[in-house]
Amino acid sequence: MLRDPSVKYRPFPQIDLPDRQWPSKTITRAPRWLSTDMRDGNQALIDPMDSEKKQRFFDMLVRLGVKEIEVGFPSAGAVEFDFISGLVRSGTIPDDVTIQILTQSRRDLIETSFKSLEGAPRAIVHLYNAVSPAWRKIVFGMDRQQIKQIAIEGAMIVRDEAAKRPETDWSFEYSPETFSTAELDFSLEVCESVMDVLRPTPEKPIIFNLPATVECATPNIYADQIEWFGRNIPNRDSVVISLHAHNDRGTGVAATELGLMAGADRVEGCLLGNGERTGNVDLVTVALNLYTQGVDPGLDFSDIDSVVKTVEYCTGIATHPRQPYVGDLVFTAFSGSHQDAIKKGFVVQEQRNDQFWEVPYLPIDPADLGRSYEAVIRVNSQSGKGGVAWVLEQDKGLKLPKRMQGDLSRHVQALADENSRELHAADIWGAFQTAYHLEGPQRFMLGDYEETRASNGDRIFVGRITVDGVERWVSGRGNGLISSVIAALKEQCGIELDVVDFSEHALSGGSDAQAAAYVECRTAAGKTVFGVGIDADVATASVRAVLGAANGV
């Protein structure tokens, strides 16, 4: 008989908030950001950061513009304590940056934590204890009253330790850990008791951080919980509501965004979503999601690759290639229809030349993150003509006419199928040279030529060309250079071509400028052949293009 393991789990109950307001709210400004990379992120690492890595992380966060940084858990051990007290004593914390530390609600740990902050100009002391039924029952073996008492006593110790050190401008944060799985009325009751001890004011508010310590419900539930708390907490103007989502169900970002709509003021998280289990909410994603809605997050991610490098170095964790905004592949299209749309998007974007970004399949301009356009389109067996043409244009400056793009794409497709791998720019250039007879000995090869004008205005082409390995002089007459070459081929080499399309463009500026010419011809048998010529001289490029087409017959 089949077992159904889902019977082990219970659904998360709805929140009784029928007049919820958050669904019709939008986020119009950035929240306060608190990075907990050096605490919650750090405590989740196989090898926690040493002082050198912590310092490097801190310096990066400052550069990014993060103003509140949880630098560690001072009572965890000597590395943590020494780093934090060293940072304070170094006097290098910028005036607009406030460090934060975390402590359990235990006297010895709180006292140690304050010692680590000795001499800090300002600091946030963050106190926590878990409040939800499972933790009360399993971890603490306590009832509601006893759990509340842990918070009250911890708050009193915090208050007294702070009072002993008036030289520091103290702020306080309290987390009813496991808030999202606790009864709302109980979390509120505990927070009110902490407020009674720490007596916040609008000038010196308390931060109530409301964690989804373990994400156990859909993000709308978290939003309901945040809105409920914001409506019911007394003296709301003396309270900063902070979100602290984890990502167990993969909806940490959504929960945070809905929590902001529900009235939260502040967001705690880690860059790239490091943190316990599936991670804390990813601050980069939340911030850049705001950015793409026209809201300045106040954080500088203009060199995102250097952020990734530093995070990877400090955490020892590799970034997934599809990690939002930062992964190696997130601005890359392999598939033909996406490539076609992106290529058109770039052209229209350049033509429109206004401030707005509108490129299909690219929700953000890679350049805003310091990423280049070069890798946006990459070619494999799923690619189409637009993508192939884009790579050739980026790599060699060649702007192929549309039908030639289609022709080249077929050659590239065959190569991709044959190789079963991504094709790089060099592969595509190789395929291009082979397809249009630009390399190696060819049936028709141009030596040199002269173009003269007949008395009636006709052009006369006289060229020294190699035909089947034998050098010969050929000549032809037409109303232009191309038609005179076509005539020479027809009359003296037996090759009959009709020109269907011709185009040319300059390849690069400066004294070594080159030109590219493209010709599409039809043979007497109705076959379509393409030719390409590249030369410093635009007329010579067109002669080469016609001979190229002859090589394709």
Ligand SMILES: CC(=O)SCCNC(=O)CCNC(=O)[C@H](O)C(C)(C)COP(=O)(O)OP(=O)(O)OC[C@H]1O[C@@H](n2cnc3c(N)ncnc32)[C@H](O)[C@@H]1OP(=O)(O)O
């Ligand atoms: C959701 C979060 O991220 S919370 C932050 C978690 N981070 C960390 O724990 C990293 C740093 N921690 C540490 O280095 C260590 O845990 C220390 C040094 C703080 C404490 O170590 P120890 O004293 O050896 O004990 P341990 O961590 O096992 O603590 C368990 C005890 O603390 C109690 N406890 C746990 N959390 C809290 C709290 N917030 N407030 C008060 N007591 C608490 C437990 O009930 C348990 O009590 P018991 O021994 O009576 O059963």
Ligand SMILES: CC(C)C(=O)C(=O)O
């Ligand atoms: C200590 C608290 C804020 C925490 O990290 C959590 O509950 O996830």
Ligand SMILES: [Mg+2]
């Ligand atoms: Mg956490």
